[in-house]
Amino acid sequence: MTSSYEPPAGDQPTPPGGQPPPYGGQPPYGGQPPYGGQPPYGQHPYGYGAPPPANYGTNGMAIASLVCAFFCAPLGMIFGFIARNQIRQTGQQGDGLALAGIIVGAVGTVGFVIWIIFAATVFSHVNNINDNPYGFGPLFFR
Numbered sequence: 001m002t003s004s005y006e007p008p009a010g011d012q013p014t015p016p017g018g019q020p021p022p023y024g025g026q027p028p029y030g031g032q033p034p035y036g037g038q039p040p041y042g043q044h045p046y047g048y049g050a051p052p053p054a055n056y057g058t059n060g061m062a063i064a065s066l067v068c069a070f071f072c073a074p075l076g077m078i079f080g081f082i083a084r085n086q087i088r089q090t091g092q093q094g095d096g097l098a099l100a101g102i103i104v105g106a107v108g109t110v111g112f113v114i115w116i117i118f119a120a121t122v123f124s125h126v127n128n129i130n131d132n133p134y135g136f137g138p139l140f141f142r
Contacts, residue, residue: 059083062094065101073108076101 061083069076080102087095 056090056092058097059087059090059092059094061086062097062101066097066104067101069101069104069108073105073112075105077105077109080105 061079065076065079065083067076068079080098080100083098083101084095086092087098
């Protein structure tokens with residue numbers, strides 16, 4: 001003999017989690033919607049904080065600055081200064097690239113100027129060798 005005894009609706013036993021069922025039985029499928037519904041599109045609900053700042057990518061002039069600094073140093077310096085001004089105004093990334101372009105361009109420009117001075121000095125001495133019977137010796141051993 002099987003017994004189909006069910007306790008009355010108000011006298012349901014506590015389930016194994018220790019939490020009694022909500023008043024009036026089980027909630028509808030999917031749970032109850034939060035108070036006030038969902039926030040409008042584009043707005044964050046309370047407690048989530050502000051969204052992270054938008055990432056605008058790396059400044060193209062900063063990339064051009066570093067690349068040009070190796071091939072045409074003065075142009076790399078100019079692009080680097082332009083890029084740093086743009087980065088301050090727009091908040092883009094690439095300030096380190098622009099700074100590296102300025103530094104590499106400055107070192108390259110100074111190195112090129114020193115090389116030109118050295119080459120001009122050597123060339124002026126080589127032109128004087130034709131009149132010197134000792135050849136290249138006085139050029140290197142003075």
